[in-house]
Amino acid sequence: MMEIGLTHYLVLSTVLFAIGLVGVMRRKNLLMLFMASEILLNAVNVAFAAIGHYYGDLTGQMFAFFVIAIAASEVAVGLGLLIIWYKRTDTIDLDTMTSMRG
Amino acid sequence: MEAIAFYLFAVLTVAMFSYTVMSSQALYALSSMAAGMIMISAFFFLLNADFLGVVQIIVYTGAVMALYAFGMMFFDTTRAVKEHNTSKVIVLTLSVLATLLVITIFTMPIAAENISAAFPEPAGVENPKAVGIVLFTKYLVPFEVAAVMLLVAMIAGIVMAGKKMDRSLTKMKEEEIAMMHQEETQKKVTL
Known part of the structure; x- marks a missing residue:
């Protein structure tokens, strides 16, 4: 069996990031769009941890921690904003958010 | 394995x-x-x-x-x-971005020859302990900033989502909110 190197993890991270990107591009439901953004953040976390491990450095893990903290607060604030939007417009369709269109 | x-x-x-x-x-x-x-x-x-x-x-x-x-x-x-979005522009953008990512990854080892560890893993220490050592020495300020950010996010979440779930404060006019407060104080007085 081949040994697992840094490139394996980076390729996996790319695949996950591409999946998240597809989700962000095709979703119209805002809740599902948030989920796709979580996948993006997770893909980057895997890459950080892998690079840190293969260079014997802890900085990658530190960055992953801060990314997780930011993801948690992003969900809290984003869901709050989404609830306000739902109360005002009764929909979470992305295409209805066109009030700033000139 | x-x-x-x-x-x-x-x-x-x-x-x-x-x-x-x-x-x-x-x-x-x-x-x-x-x-x-x-x-x-x-x-x-x-x-x-x-x-x-x-x-x-x-x-x-x-x-x-x-x-x-x-x-x-x-x-x-x-x-x-409805989420049927098969725009050709989007498909093109996605494939170009994905290709760029893959190219970057496969050329990375060439660019990364001269990378050395900034904070090497301390020898003979378990991972959680090593994380603690680095987090509370080198990354203390970012850690505190992250804590403040989480606090701000918590308060924002409570203010935006938690208040009066049955009636929308953001939809109401200022006078209506004032009326509501008056009603509440009157209720307390009668009790």
Whole structure:
């Protein structure tokens, strides 16, 4: 069996990031769009941890921690904003958010 | 052994996240994403980042998933939102971006020849202890800033979502809110 190197993890991270990107591009439901953004953040976390491990450095893990903290607060604030939007417009369709269109 | 674990969890993670992205049912998407998050933590354990793996399970499958479940119940997700978007521009942009990413990754080892560890892993220490040592010495200020940011996010979440769930404060006019407060004080007086 081949040994697992840094490139394996980076390729996996790319695949996950591409999946998240597809989700962000095709979703119209805002809740599902948030989920796709979580996948993006997770893909980057895997890459950080892998690079840190293969260079014997802890900085990658530190960055992953801060990314997780930011993801948690992003969900809290984003869901709050989404609830306000739902109360005002009764929909979470992305295409209805066109009030700033000139 | 490590290779088997890696490929197994890679296939599982990719399958779970693909289902999250492609499914039209919010509940199935949520469940498969929770499963995918746990699979991701397996990679952290494989990479000797034990503490990160535990944090991943607790924060994502514990806290973030609970928030999404709450959102899913709050919003009317049974009403289908049409998501058929096969614009050629988007497909082109996606493929170009993905290709760029792959090229960057495969040229990385050439550019990374002269990288050395800024904070090397302390020898003879378990991973959680090493993380603690680095986090509370080199990264103390970012840690405190992150704590303040989480506090701000918590207050923002409470203010935006928690107040008066049955009636919308953001929809009401100022006079209506004042009237509501007056009614409440009158109620207290009569009691």
